[in-house]
Amino acid sequence: MLMPLYPLKTARLLLRPYTFDDFDAFHDIQSRDDVTRYLRSDNRDREEARQELTKLIGLEALREEGDKLVLAVELPATGTLIGDVGLFWTSREHRQGEIGYIFHPDHSGKGYATEAATEMLRLGFEVLGLHRIAGSIDARNDASARVLQRLGMRREAHFVQNEMIKGEWTDEVVYAMLNDEWRAREKA
Structure with a gap:
């Protein structure tokens, strides 16, 4: 089980x-074409954003396989919500998880996604005891690929036209890291 102190x-x-209280900033992020371009979901209007935020509130612990931990990412100096980061517990038996993140484009290029996702890897490996954590992205999303590479994750797979997203066939790329690789990275 993983229930961090926040x-x-x-x-x-x-x-x-x-x-x-995060609603306005959350809606601002979720309503942007440049945010949702590579996501399965479309831009969200205010009601759709309210419904999605309601689903995310309370996803603050991993108690069993299938649970999701989704955390708001905030700049402490200003209290500005700049995105979110998640850790998904995909298999207890195989000790597997997956990370994900969404950030406001105004805050891209500053290393925030990498910094927040590093914390999710730490929680997954060091607290939950996962063996492997993956990250799956749309193959066209070069910025997200760079985040996963900076995390030290290795590219494991490229699935060609495996998903129909927003009316078009898209490729999916999977990156992953093993617990041993995480420990070696932390020692370096």
């Missing part, structure tokens, strides 16, 4: 559970 602090960020 907020989690990294060098420049606070990671915490979502609240309804």
Whole structure:
């Protein structure tokens, strides 16, 4: 089980559970074409964003296989919500998980996604005891691929036209890291 004490602090960020106070910033992120372009979901209007935020509130612990931990990422100096990061417990038996992240484009290129996702890897490997954590992305999403590479994850697979997203066939690329690779990275 994984139930962190919140907020989690990294060098420049606070990671915490979502609240309804996050709605305006959450909607701003979720309503942008440049955010949802490579996601399965379309831009969300205010009602759709409210429904999605309601689903995310309370996803603050991993108690059993299938659970999702989704945390708001905030700049502590201003309290600005800049995105979110998630860890999904995909298999207890095989000790597997998956990370994901969504960030506002105004805050891209500053290493925030890498910093927040590193904390998710730490929680998955060091606290939950996972053996392998993956990250799956649309093959066209070069910025997300760079985040996964900076995390030290290795490219494992490229699935050609394996998903129909927003009316078009898309390729999926999978990156992953093993617990041994995480420990070696942390020692370096």
